[in-house]
Amino acid sequence: MNGTTGDKGTTESAAGTDGGGVVVVGAGPTGLLLAGDLAAAGVPVTLVEKRAPGISNLSRAMVVHARTLEQLDARGLADALEAKGEPLGRLRLFDRFSLDLARLPSRFPHVLVLPQYEVERVLERRAAEAGVRFAYETEVVGLTQDADGVSIEVRGAEGGPGTLRAAYAVGADGLRSAVREAVGLPFPGRSVIRSLVLADVRLAEPPPTLLTVNAVGDAFAFIAPFADGYHRVIGWNRARDVADSEPLGLDEVKEIVRAALGRDFGMHDPRWMSRFHSDERQAPAYRVGRVFLAGDAAHIHSPAGGQGMNTGLQDAANLSWKLAAAVNGRAPQGVLGGSLDRLLDTYHAERHPVGKTVLRTSGALVRLAMAKHAWTRGARAVLAAVATHVRPVRTKVLGTVTGIGFAYPAPRGAHRLVGRRAPDVALKEGRLYEVLRAGEFVLIAPQGEECGREAGRAVVAHWASARRMWLLVRPDGYVAWAGERRPTTIQFPYN
Incomplete structure (x- = not known):
């Protein structure tokens, strides 16, 4: 075999x-x-x-977020993908709710529009x-x-x-x-949306933005480009709840897009169309x-x-x-x-x-996008305004959607940085995420400090600045240990 x-x-x-x-x-x-x-x-x-x-x-994913790009950068892959995709500095989710990605504290302050394949x-x-x-x-x-x-x-x-x-x-x-x-x-879980439609089509008119998305009444539509002249269209009509096996025609896709976006951009020549449903399970x-x-x-x-x-x-x-x-x-x-x-x-x-x-936040986003009643649409508008203009909320939403804000549990008494994502700091040996390409822990030491046996297998690097902190970064780019004094032996996480 x-x-x-x-x-x-x-x-x-x-x-x-x-x-x-x-x-x-x-x-x-x-x-x-x-x-x-x-x-x-x-x-x-x-x-x-x-x-x-x-x-x-035929895969459905169309965007690569900042934290994923950082992980790919730690493997020497991000720059090649950046050259293939289109960076988008603002991610619109619905109505007036959009995220300004230029605020991200990352080498990649954008979402990369790039098909999964x-x-x-x-x-x-x-x-x-x-x-x-x-x-x-x-x-x-x-x-x-x-x-x-x-x-x-x-x-x-x-x-x-x-x-x-x-x-x-x-x-x-x-x-x-x-x-x-x-x-x-x-x-365990359940289906959240049934009878989503998916199509790869050509468009006679270009959409107004790189990613075009909106929800109006009972209709939702999303359009994103491929590099070969085709566009991916995802849509949903609340009133059309049929089995995934039900035949799908281009006219139905056009109707949904017109209802959600106001026009169908002259879509034609579909190379693939399908129905699917969206689940929430873990x-x-x-x-x-x-x-x-x-x-x-x-x-x-x-x-x-x-x-x-x-x-x-x-x-x-x-x-x-x-x-x-x-x-x-x-x-x-x-x-x-x-x-x-x-x-x-x-x-x-x-x-x-x-x-x-992620399950909860993506579920909340889709429910807000598909709000049916006037009061729920009003609540959506209020939440969008808060998430856009209130800095702590905006930072939280940005960190969750892009992955930048996730941190892992730290042991009691650990330094406040332990478990957090390590930013791509400048080192004498290069950027941190370049040094991480060795696939090992990285020990960042103050300038002039040398490490021997106490570093174990960690790669030793030095701050490009005069900073005096010692920092140990895991192979996946999260802080394992931090301190102001030289470690007598490497203190890995979970002590």
Whole structure:
């Protein structure tokens, strides 16, 4: 039973994992980033995907937020994607509610309008170059685990069975995750919007803005460009609640867009149209023994705010360095008494609350956008004004939508910076996120200070300024430890 690698064009045995590595299921953005990180850290990785090789242009994500761009920058990928996409300095959500992204304290003070398939293409190339073994046209049909590892039963394109053995497995296989079902985790929640329409069309007239979105009465519409002259259209008509399988014609798409945006921009020549529904769901646990969930397999929510793909990529960035430490037996000094198992537990502790917050905020945005009654539309206008003009509220909303504002729990008595996102500070050795490309912890020391054994495996860098603080930054760009005095030994998080 074989699978084919994406870029290399060679055939690898899907049963090639020898039990010491990781099997990642799902070759979407989350799985590709995670697998690439692990392979770059020297971990044997097999990436299982039931689709045939090739990047699909039917994916729904169209924007990359600032925090995701920072994570991609730490892997040397952001600049290439910036060159492919279109930066947008203001993100409009509905009516008068828009976010001024120029206020973001980031190298990327914008949202990048870029189709998901472009992100996947870059991540797939990186994963292949790092040595990930791809097993396409391979479906997970069962999973068991024991004290030493995980056995994943798979079926290939020709129907033949096989078994992959690995130290750990990650389900990044979406809404209908076979991995989540195999470990018996429920996926509680409900459908928020039914019968959304999606179409890729050409337009005779250009829309007024790069991202065009509005809701009027019973209609909602969103338009974003591809680089090839087509535009992605997402729409909803409250009065037309039909099954996803109901046929969809261009006239219906035009009608929805005219109701929400005032005109249909002369849309024509559709290359693809479909209906879908939007769910709000979250798994109660992101870890079951040696099995982890990430991305849409762990949480799924409305498309409002464009946070789906972005949240999944940030899941992967959080999990990858912890799994690499576990597989390589490299528990950083001081981490939970050196316990790799407790280090792995922090993935759920840190990312589950983030997923819950994203689910709630994206749900609130879509409910506000689709407000039906006069009083709810009035409340929407008030909330939009508050979020636009009241600085603390504006900062909170900006941080949540873009991912910049999320922080992880810190131990009692820790420095106030611990658990927070590290900004891309200037160092003598370059920008912080350039130094993070080594995939290790980074210890930032004052100028003139040298570090030896006490730095452990951390990369040592120095402030470009005269600042006297010592700062330890995790591989995922969050502060692990901070202090005004030289550490006698590296104090990693969770002491």
